[in-house]
Amino acid sequence: MQKKRKKKKMSEALQLPIVDLSSPDCISTANSIRQACMDHGFFYLVNHGVEEELLKEVFEQSSKFFSLPVEEKMKLAENNRRGYTALYAGKLDTSLNTKGDSKESFCFGPLADHLNRWPLEENLPSWRSIMETYHKKVLCAGT
Structure with a gap:
């Protein structure tokens, strides 16, 4: 039971948010970056x-x-x-x-x-x- 929990937590930790810079909505993009930094500390940046x-x-x-x-x-x-x-x-x-x-x-x-x-x-x-x-x-x- 303990091993399964540990595996699940590790896989969840690897699912980072994706921020798309091609969006024309700069406010939304900035909010996405802010939220990703607050929640995870990291994020994937696409269309940069x-x-x-x-x-x-x-x-x-x-x-x-x-x-x-x-x-x-x-x-x-x-x-x-x-x-x-x-x-x-x-x-x-x-x-x-x-x-x-x-x-x-x-x-x-x-x-x-x-x-x-x-x-x-x-x-x-x-x-x-x-x-x-x-x-x-x-x-x-x-x-």
Whole structure:
């Protein structure tokens, strides 16, 4: 009986909401995203307008960045909410008794923002241009 319950709960947890950006109703779409974040923390995004090839490049470049030695990534340590955040350096849920979240991240803002921090071209030659292309594409998705 216990095994069946556990299996059912696991399969329910994998059923994430799907948010379709092709809908002309922006308010409804925003509400769907909000609800998905509140209920699940995650959601599938469809009809976002970003080509599979670009998504593949973004993941490849992200993998290259996060594979760099910690010392290299720390040269881009977060400043003004831009740059690299190390493993366990952030904590989204402050009510938990943990040392931090088991995730790394890299954040940048508007592309014209002088606060953005970027890896050196000689270390990751295509990284910035691919991230900027992706950023522009995501901002225009659904419009």
